[in-house]
Amino acid sequence: MVKSQCFEKVGLKKGPWTPEEDQKLLAYIEEHGHGSWRALPAEAGLRRCGKSCRLRWTNYLRPDIKRGKFNLQEEQSIIQLHALLGNRWSAIATHLPKRTDNEIKNYWNTHLKKRLDKMGIDPVTHKPKADSFGSGSGHSKGAANLSHMAQWESARLEAEARLVRESKLSVPNPPKNILSSAVSAQVSNKGSAPPTARPQCLDVLKAWQGVVFSMFSVRSSGSLSGSLESPTSTLNFSENALAIPLVGVQKNPTTTLAFATNNATCNRGTTTTEFDGGNQLECFEKLKEPAQGKRNLESSMAIHDISPYASDHNAWFVDSSANENAPMGNIIDGFSEILACNSLDHSPTCSGENINDNYAGNLEDNYWNSLLNLVDASPTGSSVF
């Protein structure tokens, strides 16, 4: 298909936007909405292509955009989500309120990637660079397994999201709130203004963490080794329950995660499974990887904390402070330490310290030790799931 591209049109301006152009675009959208981006420039008196206007709006002018330096929580979120989702910036942005995919992408490329690199962690795989099975500490292998699991879990979650979505689509007149804002915006409001509200929780991340948590609970009981066999999802739907077996971890169906809901449509408010400290199973949106690598938001399920994301530093982890049996906070503590010591604005505990090899090595250890310590500390059959 041959399409006329923006840049092919003569007389259209390219490059940085001027304040006057911004003002014109803002004024027009405030008054008329953007409607068709292609038609907008002419109607707004701009000599720009529609695509350029859309980008300027979505990445810069939108009023619900938070600008400025990323805080520690956001950095942690990006790193963890990137480990889980890879370079799917729009998906990551979905879980970082008021941040755009472009901003996150740029921040990753200019800051976080380098920081991880400096720590001796491959920013692509999130594995220690010098990882060699059997030659290092036992943690290396564990870390590799963890990363491997993360990849499989990512694939599995995506596949399950598709199934959940298909299931939902088959339900007539789904209740409100089944789809969270971003999904709703994409599904039912396509072509209109971008979603102005983003989910307030890192549902995918939490779901994954919960699964990993369970995985290592299994490992602790000695049944994990050599059990990674297939990422194939076997998500089961029944009339009253959604069951997500720990495929790829172990085959024992008795450890299936039973996501009990009143119906397969995962209606918010029909939660029946409650965890310690107020963590509940609830509907959520997650990210799926459609065929051929394109990205979309879809619907699925997740565990999330009913405490507001913004009000709790660690709220997007299963709340360890509220549940002594679920020390998820260890992870974030580790990340906090790592990031604080690597950020430009050094923390008091490591201010002015150059990162030499040993230090970087320690940080790398912390990165994985945080995860593995968590694992070691987790009780078998945690009530988290």
Place this chain on the structure above:
DNA sequence: AATTTCCACAACCGCACCCGG
């Protein structure tokens, strides 16, 4: 003070998907 290099980020580009006709 002039020039070069580095860095951060805004913007561009092209591909792929969605959807209506």
Place this chain on the structure above:
DNA sequence: CCCGGGTGCGGTTGTGGAAAT
């Protein structure tokens, strides 16, 4: 089912300011 317009997305480039020489 096919086609084409509209849009979303991720990778890449361009630009301007800061730092270094």
